[in-house]
Amino acid sequence: MHPLHDYVAKQLADKLKDRRVVVWYDERGEFQPFVDEVRGGPRASGEPVAVSVGGASARLAEYAGSMFELRAVVEPHVSGDAPATVVVYMPNVARDRKASILMELEKAGTTWEPQLKQLAKNVLLQKYTLGVVDEMLPFDRKVSYEDLARAAAGNSGAEPPSILKSIFHDASGNDGLLAAWLVSDARDVEIVSKDATRELTKLVKARVGLDLQPDGALAKLRAITLRYVLAGEFRLDLSCDAPTSLDSVAKPASTDEESAVRDLAVRLRTGFPDAYAALADRAEEELGLKNAKLPPGALGAIDTFRFEERAILRHAGDLISNSKFSEALTLVAEREQSFWLDRDVSRKAQWEATRRMAELGNVAMEVRKAVNKTSGDAAAWLDAYVSKxxxxxxxxxxxxxxxWIANLDEEPEERPLGVVRRAHEDACHAMADGFTKALVKAGWTVPGALHQTRIWSEVVADKPKPVAYFLVDAMRYEMGVELSERLPKTSEVSVRAAVGALPSITPIGMAALQPGASASFSVVEQGGKLGARIDDSFLPDLASRKKFAAARVPKLADLALDELLSLQPSKLAKKLDGAQVVVVRSQEIDHAGETGFTFQARQVMDTVIDNLARAIRKLAAAGIEHAVVSADHGHLFFASDRDESMRTDAPGGDTVELHRRCWIGRGGATPPGCVRVAASSLGYASDLDLVFPAATGVFKAGGDLAFHHGGPSLQEMVIPVVTVRTKARESARPSAAPITASSLPDAVTNRIFSVTFTFGEKQMMLGATDIQVRPLLMASGKQVGAVGMVVDAQFDRATGCVKLEPNKPVTVAFLLSDESAASLRVVVQDPTTDAELYRSPTDIPVRLGV
Structure with missing residues (x-):
């Protein structure tokens, strides 16, 4: 036989296998030659004859003028306990879908109404390109079964087999062939030498509707086709008139051609991403689109060209500049999965910055509206601040x-960034002003709230021993909430708010966290120094507080967060041996802010939260399951120093200490916009006075800090009290790590860089499902960076976890937060057990600025 016969036979055999009875309507009698081939000779009688169809045995019954006669001869073969496989061939008969005499046979089996040209086309496309096949099967000319059989068999008189298919032997289908030709001229010489240009132009015409001159140079034909395809997709995606620069580019004439143009453009992007970027950039330049004046909202959902991504981002910035934060958020969510962004981490980082700007603006508007409606005592303000x-x-x-912005090589546009920063400052100003007034009215108390001086007696002292007590300098309430979210799901975690002692500065707040503070606590001056007094002990500094705690708490261990993270498990166990209370101190946030390194402070804040979570898990592994995390004070933090209008002259008088947000001394004047309170009114046995800016202003205390604390704002006074129980777990490293990594940098030269992870690439894991992982950057036992963005996978920004699906590469953009690291490792952890699923094989040097 021949390929056409084999193909038709296979289609028929598949139907017989499924339903056993096939009623085959051949309205034009096109398949009579095929039936003759199957029968193997002339029709001898009206009885069904035994035949072989595609290797399957069947009975062939043929219509010869009487439906009733046909039904009568077929029924005996299909009505028994073991019905036969039967083909009922109906030449030159149209199917009657409502009153067919053969309806019972059709219902018992199935019907078939094939078109000869379509089946032949499927066969011919295995040897010829689409353009050649369309010429062989014109709509306006009848082609016989015999003609098509000869063409499929490659007999003389038919078109020769496709030269293009032999040249592009590794391409899949017509679109694959066209895409391979469009992205590279590597086979142009062969196309010309084998005289395949005409076949190529026929294929372009048949597939996308573009007429090309078969005698044209291939480079020119390629450029014309590329412009046609890319401009076509771009034009179809627009919801406005196309720019006049596209008038010279032909348009697809039918919906099928439009669909083909879209499909080919997608094939170019997905199959040849590197080549596509260069080709699209060149086409964009040739078409003059970079300077096209188009409404950003009309650019559609597909970024055919690079300029679209940038125009949309500018539009998002404009929305933010006009305080349309929700619209900007929606736009970013719709467009952040773009071909151009998935290939360029620095551009994706700009979109992430825009998303975060819109989020801040949105929250600032909500808070400002809520603040304007808030009344009541200080407790109502506290509840509004710390509620879910x-x-x-x-x-x-x-x-x-x-x-995020602190880690970008290029800041976002100035105007939208300025708008959201102003919205944040305005909301903070209104909050501080309202809360301070409520405090004054309430006699500087917050009814029902946990006071900082009672954290030791009411929280820490009641915990089973041993217990870890984390004292984190300048950790405000929201950071405590985020810490709780980054702890393992298996941990028992609670977060409550406490009200800090005034003034909200380190010597006072850290002393308030000491044992005994609930019974006796005052802010006093002694020997020209400001400090806290508990019983008869004066605590002006860290050394005095450590000595005091060691005397009050038997079996106490004291270490810094950095030391804890750096210690090997064996050395840590030795240091903690017998300890009932382990004090862990963190000064990273306050140190960076107070010493003027506000840029660094912005970078390290997220890292401190992650390292606290890591320290809690490390202590749990060492047998200390219970932990309490709190802070001496919070902070106000702005992007730049206070404007001159926000700076206030100090009260003067007998100044004991002057901070940006508080004055402590005796006498002097109360400047406008400030409030004064006697230390005795705060419950202190002292003759000192305290003066605070009523809102978010600062005293002229020197320096240019944007990082402030000391005053009575919610951000400064409300501190978190995080209680944790984390049971120790076995966390042995898997023997065959399921995570592999590619694109690891030779050196980290930018704060943001990407790595591609694949789950299950080197082994097929039967029944494998997706997993949640936590990718990190580690150096000397500390976390120095985390995930900032993820391409093509779910990312939980609160926990830093990424969802990986089996054998699907996922690109993760890391953000290096601690620039002091000389080198680092890329690590992937199981977030539940902390087991390492992947660790980069060698240290990666950090060379920022290279």
Whole structure:
């Protein structure tokens, strides 16, 4: 036989296998030659004859003028307990779908109404390109079964087999062939030498509807086709008139051709991403689109050209500049999965910055409206700040934005960034002003709230021993909430708010966290120094506080966060041996802010939260399951120093200490916009006075810090109290790590860089499902960076976890937060057990600025 016969026979055999009875309607009698081939000779009688169809045995019954006669001769073969396989061939008969005499046979089996040209086309496309096949099967000319059989068999008189298919032997289908030709001229010489240009132009015409001159140079034909395809996709995606620069480019004439243009453009992007980027950039330049004046909202959902991504991002910035934050968020969510962004981490980082700006603006507007409606005592303000969806989200959104921007090589556009920073400052100003007034009215108390001086007696002292007590300098409430979210799901975690002692500065706040503070606590001056007094002990500094705690708490161990993270498990166990209370101190946030390194402070804030979570898990592994995390004070943090209008002259008088947000001394004047309170009114046995800016202003205290604390704002006074129980777990490293990594950098030269991870690439894991992992950057036992963005996978920004699916590469963009690291490793952890699923084989040097 021949390929056409074999193909038709296979289609028929498949139907017989499924339903056993096939009623075959051949309205034009096109398949009579095929039936003759199957029968193997002339029709001898009206009885069904035994035949072989595609290797399957069947009975062939043929219509010869009487439906009733046909049904009568077929029924005996299909009505028994073991019905036969039967083909009922109906030449030159149209199917009657409502009153067919053969309806019972059709219902018992199935019907078939094939078109000869379509089946032949499927066969011919295995040897010829689409353009050649379309010429062989014109719509306006009848082609016989015999003609098509000869063409499929390659007999003389038919078109020769496709030369293009032999040249592009590794291409899949017509679109694959066209895409391979469009992205490279590597086979042009062969196309010309084998005289295949005409076949190529026929294929272009048949597939996308573009007429090309078969005698044209291939380079020119390629450029014309590329412009046609890319301009076509771009034009179809627009919701406005196309720019006049596209008038010279032909348009697809039918919906089928439009669909083909779209399909080919997608094939170019997905199959040849590197080549596509260069080709699209060149076409964009040739078509003059970079300077096209198009409404950004009309650019559609597909970024055919690079300029579209940039135009949309500018549009998002404009929306933010006009305080349309929700619209900007929606736009970013719709367009952030772009071909251009997936290939360029620096551009994706700009989109992430825009998303965070819009989020901050959105929250700032919500908070400002809520603040304007808030009345009542200081407790009502505290509740509004710390409730589940409370105002602390403003601080969280601001920190996330500023931490992100601090790691960008290029800041976002100035105008939208300025708008959201102003919206944040305005909301903070209104919050501080309202809360301070409520405090004054309430006699500087917050009814029902946990006071900082009671954290040791009411929280830490009641915990089973041993217990870890984390004292984190300048960790505000929202950071405590985020810490709780980054702890393992298996941990028992709770977060509550406490009100800090005034003034909200380190010597006072850290002393308030000491044992005995609930019974006796005052802020006093002694020997020209400001400090806290508990019983008869004066605590002006860290050394005095450490000595005091060691005397009050038997079996106490004291170490810095950095030391804890750096210690090997064996050395840590030795240091903690017999300890009932382990004090862990972190000064990273306050140190960076207070010493004027506000840029660094923005970078390290997220890292401190992650390292606290890591320290809690490390202590749990060492047998200390219980932990309490709190802070001496929070902070106000702005992107730049206070404007001159926000700076206030100091009160003067007998100044004991002057900070940006508080004055402590005796006498002097109370400047406008400030409030004064006697230390005795705060419950202190002292003759000191305290003066604070009422809102978010600062005293003229020198320096240019944007990082402030000391005053009575919610951000400065409200501190987190995080209680944790994390049971120790076995976390042995898997023997065959399921995570592989590619594109690891030879050196880290930018704060943001990407690595591609694949789950299950080197082994097929039967029944494998997706997994949640936590990718990190580690150096000397500390976390120095985390995931900032993820391409083509789910990413939980609160926990830093990424969802990996089996054998699907996922690109993760890391953000290096600690620039002091000389080298680092890329690590992937199981977030539940901390087991390492992957660790880069060698240290990667950090060479920022190279």
């Amino acid at each position: 969806n409370g105002w602390f989200r403003l601080d969280q959104a601001q920190r996330r934005l500023e931490a």
